[in-house]
Amino acid sequence: MRLFGRSSREDAGRSSILGGGEKNAFGIDLGTCNIKIFNNTTSRITTQKNMIAIQNRQTMIAYGDSAYEMFEKSPASIRVSSPIGGGVIADIQNMERLLNSLIRDQQRGQMRGADYYITIPSDVTEVEKRSFYDLVKDSAIRAKSVYAVDKAIADGLGLGIDINNSQGCLVVDIGYDTTEVSILSLGGIVLSKLLKTGGHVFDQSIITAVRREYNLIIGQRTAETARTQLSSMTGTKKSIQVFGRDIVTGLPMEKMLKAEFVSDALQENFRQICDQVKVILERTPPELSADIYRNGIFLTGGACQQEGLADQLANTCQGLAQVIRKASCKNLAYTIEGLGNY
Numbered sequence: 001m002r003l004f005g006r007s008s009r010e011d012a013g014r015s016s017i018l019g020g021g022e023k024n025a026f027g028i029d030l031g032t033c034n035i036k037i038f039n040n041t042t043s044r045i046t047t048q049k050n051m052i053a054i055q056n057r058q059t060m061i062a063y064g065d066s067a068y069e070m071f072e073k074s075p076a077s078i079r080v081s082s083p084i085g086g087g088v089i090a091d092i093q094n095m096e097r098l099l100n101s102l103i104r105d106q107q108r109g110q111m112r113g114a115d116y117y118i119t120i121p122s123d124v125t126e127v128e129k130r131s132f133y134d135l136v137k138d139s140a141i142r143a144k145s146v147y148a149v150d151k152a153i154a155d156g157l158g159l160g161i162d163i164n165n166s167q168g169c170l171v172v173d174i175g176y177d178t179t180e181v182s183i184l185s186l187g188g189i190v191l192s193k194l195l196k197t198g199g200h201v202f203d204q205s206i207i208t209a210v211r212r213e214y215n216l217i218i219g220q221r222t223a224e225t226a227r228t229q230l231s232s233m234t235g236t237k238k239s240i241q242v243f244g245r246d247i248v249t250g251l252p253m254e255k256m257l258k259a260e261f262v263s264d265a266l267q268e269n270f271r272q273i274c275d276q277v278k279v280i281l282e283r284t285p286p287e288l289s290a291d292i293y294r295n296g297i298f299l300t301g302g303a304c305q306q307e308g309l310a311d312q313l314a315n316t317c318q319g320l321a322q323v324i325r326k327a328s329c330k331n332l333a334y335t336i337e338g339l340g341n342y
Contacts, residue, residue, distance in 0.1 A: 025115040026103065029154070030132070032084045033176035033199065035064075035098075039106050046106070052098045053080045060094075063101045072219045087121045087178040087194060088128045089135060096139045103141045113142045119151040121180055123194035152182035152189050155300045163187055167295060168288030172277060174301040176200050179273050181280045183288060191283055195276045198301075202227055202266055209265035211247070214255050218244035227266075230259045 027038035035050045048064035051071060055061045055078050062070060062080075071080045083095035104111060116136045120129050129148070136146045155171050156163040161184070163169070168185040176199040183190040203223040210216050210223075218226075226240050233240075238259035246253040277297070281289065 024112060025117065026106065027117045027119075028099075028136070029119045029151075030084055030089075030095075031175055032082055032087065032178075035102060037102060037106060048102060050082050050084055050098070051080060052083060052094050053078055054094065060097055060101075063098050072221055085177060086196060087175070087180075088124055089131045092131060092135060095135055099135065100140050111140065111142050113144045115145045115147070116141070116143050117147045117149055119154045120148045121178070121194055122150050122152055122182060122189050122192035123180065150189055152180060152184060152192055153187075155182075156184050156298070159298050159300060161298065168284070168291035169295050169298060170277070170280070170292045171298045171300065172273070174198055174273065174299065179276065179301070181276050183280060183284055183292075185288060185291075190285075190288065191280055193276060193280055195273065197269055197272050199224070199227075202269055205265050205269055206262055209261070210242070210244070210255070210257070213261070215247040216242075216244045216253055216255055217247060218242055226257055227262060230257075230262055233259070 025040040027040075029036040031050060033050060034047050036045055036047050038045045049068035051064065051067040052060060053062040053067040053070050053074065057079070061078065067080055070078065074080050081091070081094070083089060083091040083098060089095050118132055118136055120132050133146055133148060136143050151173065152171055153163060155173050156169065159171070161169055161171075163184050164187045166186055168183055168190065171180075171182050171184060173180040173182070177196070179195040179197050180192065181195065182192040200220075203220050206223040206227060207218055207220065210218050222242050222244065226242055229240055230238055239256050241254055241256055243252060243254050245251070281292070284292070
């Protein structure tokens, strides 16, 4: 089983040039960690942190990357948070303020009417889907028209998959708060499941492991930095220095974390994702299963490049591949048709 991966972090903090057009339109991908905005006029994608800083519960003092710099460092009078939680809008008022500010920056302070295309997770309720539409339509960004695109479909197109043909493909989008597993075929979503596991859960697992092993308390930003930097390092002896507070003495302390330690801390999270992929594959029609074996699994999202995850996904799917290909394993698969009839 082959795996193909593309991380949204490859574009973080910079702009990417795409094919452009004259129509005034914006594409918006609202992630828990990052917001990506495609400006059709400039043909660029801009990435900002999905965070907002509110002082005294009413005044916005920072947003995007500037607000992220205040995260876990602000006094009690300043609340720094993400308006997105669990893949859906948790704070629509602050999300509107954040979106208005980012679009205003895109249009250099002059709000002009435009069409908006926004990605929406597939495995959410109709009310939650409606909130994405209402966010754009009711805000001050002067939306002429609002179009929804299933996130899995957008992921497939972004990965270069010809989603309109009859070849089935499996896309695993590992974001900051959620992981979405989807089967695509003929321009639609055959199956989709949203799992409440992602980069945020990875960070919490690292924090817990460091505290248990070294009696050291580290922050969420420190855990995220350690996780992402270790994944991008090359060589056999990979390690990173982290700083935190010693539980016993209460004093600042530093510690070197090895890549193996971080990988071991994340194994349970990897297993949860692999189990969800297995559940989807078990429900997949056999012809599409054969396509997935030939085409591989496509990984995307900010946390998809975590070391060890791709290998574990490949190992999990090898058994199903044998059921598909080997005649001697055909009897291991069965149909539930007629089950319970007497």
